[in-house]
């Protein structure tokens with residue numbers, strides 16, 4: 001395609017595109033140029049925010065270069081690519097991460113200092129990109145970091161929400177939600193691609209056209225919404241590779257309804273236009289919970305259709321045969337949110353590319369793979385057939401056809417077993433009928449995976465049991481989650497990172513986390529232990545300052561910091577934690593001064609958002625704050641206990657909290673937390689954990705050993721029987737729990753009637769999450785924590801061994817496993 005230019009032109013391009021060397025001086029030039037031109041400001045009015053913008057733009061210039069080179073070489077080599085489809089990418093801030101991954105932090109830091117700014121202040125200006133709810137969205141972000149760092153040819157596809165996850169404020173102890181209008185001041189981390197626009201169709205009808213002995217289908221009419229691409233560059237660590245997340249934004253078509261316009265209904269014509277923009281306006285704020293809003297289904301199809309169009313267009317450029325599609329393209333479905341992609345690809349191949357049905361289906365099933373992230377029934381996506389029919393009339397036909405052919409094969413496998421057929425069917429035969437998205441995802445994929453060993457075992461034994469019978473066990477795999485050590489240690493905990501690098505004598509551990517193992521040798525080194533503790537202490541001081549700023553409470557950095565930060569959910573049992581806090585409070589209050597001298601002072605820290613419609617979760621927040629306001633001003637307990645609820649927990653707040661924890665809680669009812677990923681972040685940052693036998697806690701336990709973790713509670717295999725007992729027998733409540741409940745009911749923490757619905761979950765609600773069953777062993781485990789914390793030397797050793805044994809939990813390990821056993825892709829290094 002170069003041939004259209006004269007040689008002199010090409011030469012000039014080459015001369016002008018030599019990348020500038022990057023150092024302090026060239027950075028400063030670039031900074032000032034951006035202040036002057038991009039921001040149209042001058043030395044007279046640069047504040048910290050413009051300094052942030054100018055620095056971000058200077059970094060962005062370098063990212064774009066790398067991004068271009070990466071795309072160029074990936075196109076040239078034309079290797080198989082993976083496309084990671086995720087409705088959520090919880091990226092957080094980008095500047096610090098980009099500076100560290102590009103190795104520019106020191107030189108740029110010097111550069112801004114000489115210009116009269118502090119890098120810390122500049123970094124603090126950035127607003128989080130919070131296009132996700134919790135673990136699922138953050139996992140996607142960690143995976144993009146690893147895909148870039150390991151040089152895989154990969155793209156992310158997502159939605160550019162105008163409003164990310166809501167901001168949480170606490171008013172009178174209750175959660176209030178505020179819109180997260182994160183694009184308020186220009187976003188330097190995205191490149192608008194006004195030239196990349198895809199038409200997405202909704203509604204209309206299907207014509208069946210017979211041509212000889214063939215029939216084809218034509219989907220026409222309805223409305224069209226346009227998808228515009230915004231590209232977000234993701235730099236790898238210590239490599240030139242820089243990959244792309246393409247986020248789609250909806251906008252109205254430029255042509256509009258002139259019929260209405262001419263009829264004098266100008267305002268109505270404009271309103272219709274505005275509706276199109278609304279499609280990508282807001283991220284749905286539910287975690288592990290399905291709410292069947294039509295707009296959400298529209299978002300899903302909009303994003304899937306635009307992404308597949310893009311993927312198919314890229315494939316077609318290479319002029320290959322369609323059979324080669326699965327050799328060039330792997331598509332990973334992050335949960336069932338993008339499951340319609342399976343139907344859309346079949347539609348493109350059959351209706352538009354005119355492949356025959358079976359050939360098309362063979363391509364589809366060799367292309368897709370599906371990750372499941374939960375076994376909770378309320379989280380399983382299903383959409384009413386009438387809703388899909390209205391919005392996507394051709395897709396619903398394809399779904400019924402796929403299901404028919406699938407069930408015909410199942411019928412041959414299990415002749416006459418109608419119940420088996422009904423259980424496997426993609427369609428739930430209720431009134432109205434529903435499409436079960438997980439079933440669609442399994443039938444349309446060649447591989448299905450869970451996200452931790454226990455979870456992957458449970459999906460095979462419970463929700464997908466019948467599919468295992470039909471397909472055999474090999475279609476189902478485990479890929480234990482991982483986290484990126486770049487953000488979650490190097491960036492969030494610079495002091496620990498430095499100490500590790502100095503001790504090991506290299507930085508290679510950031511690309512091969514198993515090298516941390518060597519830290520074990522230093523546990524006997526007294527000076528090393530002193531420095532290790534000093535790092536933890538200074539991180540606790542940093543958190544204490546943050547707590548003073550946001551909630552105006554003084555906490556003692558020498559106290560044991562006990563943290564539970566994650567989405568508020570009944571299955572995660574923050575309720576059990578705060579009930580335990582009340583028990584501790586009452587125990588201390590009943591002590592003599594001598595006894596009190598033996599108590600380990602504790603700061604119990606909570607953080608997390610509740611879905612706006614989740615009444616019980618919101619009451620848990622209220623209870624935590626009510627307990628906090630009583631405990632924190634009770635001078636009779638001599639600062640032995642403080643309770644803090646940190647508002648608006650998000651990625652950048654997590655970066656302050658996690659390095660400062662002594663102990664963190666991961667206490668879901670066994671079998672309910674698919675994996676958890678913050679458990680990995682805490683342990684990597686040398687915090688011990690108190691956890692149930694659930695999710696990745698189990699594998700962390702295996703790696704770090706019995707002495708360095710506090711595990712308690714019933715096992716997943718006992719849960720059914722325990723629930724049965726609550727349902728059909730009179731199970732006496734744990735006596736300590738009973739005392740705590742009576743205390744709340746007596747009004748010790750404010751008007752008791754407020755908390756009645758919460759307490760009812762334990763009684764009338766049959767204690768579905770088994771708080772009473774685990775309460776005794778929970779309190780016992782907490783006692784062990786206190787005793788262990790008193791033995792300072794041993795505690796530091798445990799802490800070191802935690803970090804040293806976390807090698808397995810890098811997202812690099814996880815991504816390599818996906819690449820090798822599911823996607824079949826190889827690195828292409830720039």
Ligand code: GPV
Nearest residue numbers: 134135136287288373374674675676
């Ligand atoms: I489904 N997860 C989430 O954050 N949101 C969801 O809607 C669903 C799952 C989480 C799981 O709860 C975690 O256990 C897991 O670690 C995470 O997904 C990543 O796999």
